[in-house]
Amino acid sequence: MPITDDNIPLVKVAMPPREVLMPALESVIYSGMIAEGQFVYDFEAALSEKFGIDNVLATSSGTAALHLAMLLSGVEPGDEVITTSMTAEPTNTTILQVGAKPVFADVEPENGNLDPVSVESLITEKTKAICVVHYAGYPARLKELRKLSDKYGLSLIEDCAHALGAEYDCQPIGTIGDFGIFSFQAIKHMTTVDGGALVMKKSEKMSEAKRLRWFGMAKGVPRTEVDITKLGFKYNMNNVAAVIGLQQLKFISPLLQRHQANGHYFDQAISNIPGIESAKVESFAKSAYWLYTLLVDDSDDVERSLASKGITASKLHRPNHLHSIFKPLANSLPELERFYHRLVHIPCGWWVSDDDRDLIIETLKRG
Known part of the structure; x- marks a missing residue:
């Protein structure tokens, strides 16, 4: 039987039709407003509406979103985060980045996702969070992991980099944990060339998340009037990436x-x-x-x-x-x-x- 191209690749970049994407790109590139702005906020709103998720913060990458999730979960040096080894490396390098210790739980042999029984056996007084990856897009056992998080007072972080559009018990993936992160890197379901998003269960986390995304400052406040009280980062998405995302959502x-x-x-x-x-x-x-x-x-x-x-x-x-x-x-x-x-x-x-x-x-x- 014929093959659609020279080969059938494992992953492939998806882009909107040229006639749709290029005019939109030109409109922002030559607007003089290419940094974080209204296109980013429109993209956040469109993501929220499309996938039924609230409290969405667009970021420069999925890795940036994961780092923010760790910080907002209160993970600090000396803490432990129970996680999986069966994942892309940023899932666990972000744990090291905040000075915490990744504790690798075993997986279910039928899908590579975290085994809740193994997770519970590793919980100690140092455990601060559970980071669950929906490996290759297959949802992990969120019901059991949510129960464990609630039982032991832990933050549940969903790494949904592979899982855009997945659902768990009729709920959008990324909304059962305290935090969910998505990746719009080149080869994911949807790309903004590079980018990501953080989803928060509690809306009161949004203000802090926005400051952490922008050097620890409130965006829009003159720098001569702002006071940085907590270390932040340059993790914002820009308008160029956001306008690509807005066109991607149409398809x-x-x-x-x-x-x-x-x-x-x-x-x-x-x-x-x-x-x-x-x-x-x-x-x-x-x-x-x-x-x-x-x-x-x-x-x-x-x-x-x-x-x-x-x-x-x-x-x-x-x-x-x-x-x-x-x-x-x-x-x-x-x-x-x-x-x-x-x-x-x-x-x-x-x-x-x-x-x-x-x-x-x-x-x-x-x-």
Whole structure:
């Protein structure tokens, strides 16, 4: 069957049509107002309306949003944050950035997400927060993690970088935790070239978040009149990134729907292939399918087989505890090791055509 391009990539940048994006970009680039301004605030409002999330703060990156979430959670030097090693590195470098200790919990072998039982076993008097990643767009067990956070008085931070458009028990992902973060980096569901967003459950956190985003100062107050009382950062989104985001939102629904349609197709088709399993989540969780997760006996062999047909497949991430900066913090993670050994991601995005996904399934069947 034909392949839509020279190959089928694992990830791909999505941009609005040129005739839509370029006039909007020109309008802001030549306006003289390219820093943080009304376009950023309009983007925050549009994100809130589109995804049913409140208290949205646009940032320069998902990493910046994570750092702010740690600070707003009150995580300080000497504290511990229970987290996952199965993630992109910024999830855990931001914990180090605030002087705290990442404590790696084990994962569920069927999806790579945090195992609540492992999380609870690691809670100590030093624990300040739980940081949960919805790995590859598959929602983690938020009901149990929320209960643990409430039981022990911990902040729950959702890293939703992979999970735009996902839902958990009919609630938008990112809204069950005390904080949720999204990434609009180049290869995510939606990109602003670079950017992110912080979502806060409590609206009273917004004022502090805005000051932390802008050097510790209130935006709009003359610098000759402002007093910085707490260290802040330059984590603001600019108008150029925001106007890209505003145009992206006009096209995001069919894009997300295609990710999910491809994911559902693979769920069904792969269930009939011996020796290959799909990632599983709770029945009331709706995955964003940023990547499609396979669990196989020989991941290298599967990757080679797919590559022979021009299909890019990969583990994509490296467990963080294998990096030198985290090795002193490593502990026993047997289920993560099992998951990672079996893991292969295959393309699932908006660019994967019906013919492409048929080719992927045929290649997997042949082995």
